[in-house]
Amino acid sequence: MTGEDQVQGEVRLRPPRNELDGRAVGWWRTQLLITTAVPVLILGVLGALIAPARFWLLLPAAVLAAVGLACTAFFPLWWYRVHRWEVTDDAVYVRTGALWQEWRIAPMSRIQTVDTVRGPLEQAFRLATVTVTTASSKGAIRIEGLDHELAAQLAERLTLITGDTPGDAT
Template sequence: MTGEDAVRLRPPDRALNERAVGWWRTRLLLLTGVPVLVPAVLGALLEPARPWLWGPAAALAVTGLGCAAFLPRWWFRVHRWEVTDEAVYVRTGAFWQEWRIAPMSRIQTVDTVRGPLEQAFRLATVTVTTASSKGAVRIEGLDHELAADLAERLTRITRDTPGDAT
């Protein structure tokens, strides 16, 4: 590639939808709930009662609540994405940042996914699959209507972009 054709690594400029914070927070609380409930219920229901199980349950609950209160807002600040006519850019991660670029000529498929929890928050995930061994590029936490429009736009751009996507 010449200097003009090179895809330049740069910070993507679009933030996720603000509702992603609530979605991440809910996911963390649900993931914390089972490990908290199991020892708490066992400690209460077993004969004789085993209150020593309540300590680990409380520690897990405090950790889970702390993570749910702090991490989603932080993730929202660092996760960025952008789509240009040349490439899809995604930056994720707080401590270990990962920057991914998928050139339009390498894109093979574009999918949108809306799990039950995402549907409740009116969000969707756009997955851009390339021939990369690193795997697909995912943009999570998008408004579901924006995700549908983005998938349509990416499909149109990749159709009109020369290349073999391999």
């Protein structure tokens, strides 16, 4: 721990140092586009097939498409700016959120499992998610949007550190 991390002998919480992989922005955008496109397409097809309800089906489709595109342009960049993570010999740190910031810290002695997950879209973007499970009632800590090779190295490092850390992980 450096001097900037301590104030008069007390540990000071600081933002985690690592950003996610830049490809996470494209991954999030693709997820939002798919989530938006499905209902827009359904409403559009129904609007084309049901003449009496055409206006009432195509109007929400257009509004949903506009809102979806705006969210796709804005939110992934915002999420990228506020998501941070770090792994030290003592703990795993994750910070998310801008308006409602959430800091999650898992001491190495409390880690029970480390998992790496790669869904179909993550595989397409060569990304992965590392999930660190502890005995916490709050649930697992997830680090999404990592390069898949970095995620594998991180899982291996966490496994080695937790294996060497005394504690009962409860």
